[in-house]
Amino acid sequence: MTATIDLEDTWCAHNYHPLPVVLVRGEGALVWDETGRRYIDMMGAYSAVSHGHCHPRMVRALTEQAGKLAVISRAFHTAPLGPFAELACRLTGMDRALPMNTGAEAVETALKAARKWAYTVKGVPEGQARIIACRGNFHGRTIAIVGMSTVEQYRHGFGPFPGGFDLVPFGDAPALERAITPDTAAFLVEPIQGEGGIIVPPDGYLARCRELCDRRRVLLIADEIQTGLGRTGRLLACEHEGVKPDAVTLGKALGGGMLPVSLLLGKAELMDVFQPGDHGSTFGGNPLAAAVGREALQVLLDEGLIERAAQLGDWLMGRLRAIQSPLVRDIRGRGLFIGIEFDAGRIQARDVCDRLAxxxxxxxxxxxxxxxxxxxxxxxxxxxxxAVGCLGAVLAEA
Incomplete structure (x- = not known):
């Protein structure tokens, strides 16, 4: 154990179990440890580093804005925020943007918006609004969000949880239809479940959900924090089925690998439920975040990263499926968002990660x-x- 790892282990809460690698530098898809050894980053910080490590344009946007004005709060207007919101809305086809910091904050904002919409627009009796989510979901780590999780570790020891949530199986549109009641405000769904194991729903699932939500006057809220911004080969993963949600949460890659930036984007009918004082964030929409967020969106477009993810993803999927190993149970995903599932009776995924490292x-x-x-x-x-060659070697050795 290095001194760096020992120091972190001594003074940090043990809510993570990192691989024993100390990273000190990154460039593009490569990172280096404190001994100078080079690694290929095949994780991308859970999609937060979609632009690559230390992208020159992102570094420049960050440093130039930091030298002018970084944090001032939304108590005043600032020059970077409007252009950032405009570009995000135009790209996603939404009417309004509400900036926050982390993905979990964007989801919490979406939950608040959906409930207030239910009371002020749909006419649900006060205190009765319900939101449907999917089993196996991952929308963040707040009390409300883990309250609708089905992962026992995320919940254990953290209750009691707020009510008002219903759960249905992911990929099961008939189950969603049965769960909708007159008090249902919204259906919150990941187009592909990321933390749940890179689970891709059946073809037509999102389109069917859109149809059901339209018919029953329920908001369709897409959590695109991991899947959005080009990760699956489209700007939004919903676009694979031609679905336009009523609201979208974005985060992770929106910060360009530089800092936390998130947005709730939605239609005017939903977003206009917020009045001054209803909701806020000290850091949300700060000039530094807005400048970085806008540049992150622009780089995606200018460098063709969305199309690149589609092309490389198809090629990578073919290469992975060519690996013939009895240890592999399934390979699934879209674009550069791929999961490789292993036979738990023969090898553990953590062991594969250790061997790959x-x-x-x-x-x-x-x-x-x-x-x-x-x-x-x-x-x-x-x-x-x-990376594929190394995976093949690991599986052969195992």
Whole structure:
């Protein structure tokens, strides 16, 4: 154990179990540890580093704005916020943007908006609004959000939880239809469940959900914090089925790998329920975050990263499926958002991650005994090929 790891282990709460690697530098899809060893980042910080590490345009946007004005609060107007909100709304087809910091905050904002919409627009009796989510979801770590989680560890020891949530199986549109009542305000769904194991729903599922929500006057809120901003080969993963939600939460890659930036974007009917004083954030929409967020969106467009994710994702999926190993149970995903599930009776995903790290490939395990391959969208085909080769070697050795 290095001194760095020992110091962190001594003074930090043990709410993470990191791989024993101390990273000190990054560039593009590569990172280096304190000994100078180079690794391929196949995790992309849970999609937060889609632009790659230390992208020159992101560094420039950050430093230039930091040298002018960083934090002033929404008590005053600032120059970067309007252009950031406009670009985000135009790209997603939404009417309004509400800036926050983390993805969990964006989801909490969406829950508040949906409930107030239910009371002031739909006519649900005060205190009766319900929100439907999916089993296996991951929308964040706040008390309200883990209250609708089905992962016992996320809930254990943190109750009691707020009410008003109903859960249905992911990918099961008939179950959603049965769960909707006159008091249902919204259906909150990840187009692909990320933390749940990179679970892709059946074809047509989101389109069917859109139809049901329209018919029953229920908001469709897409959590695109991991899947959005090009990760799956489209700006939003909902676009694979031509679905336009009533609201979208964005985060992670919106910060360009620089700092936390998130948004709730929605239609005017939903977003206009907020009045001054209803909701806020000291740091949400600060000039530094707005400048970085706008540049992150612009870089996606200028560098064709969305199209790149689609092309490389198809190629990577083919290479992974060519690996013939009895240890692999399933390979699934879209774009550069791929999960490899292993036979739990024969090998553990954490063990695969440890073995990959020893070969210079970094990723992390998630639910269903799965590892994720979700590298920065700037990664080269040569680096992807190296990562696949190392995975094949690990499985052969195991």
């Amino acid at each position: 020893a070969k210079g490939i970094l990723t992390k395990d998630t639910h269903r005994n799965t590892i994720r391959f979700a590298p920065p969208l700037v990664i080269s085909r040569e680096l992807l090929d190296e």
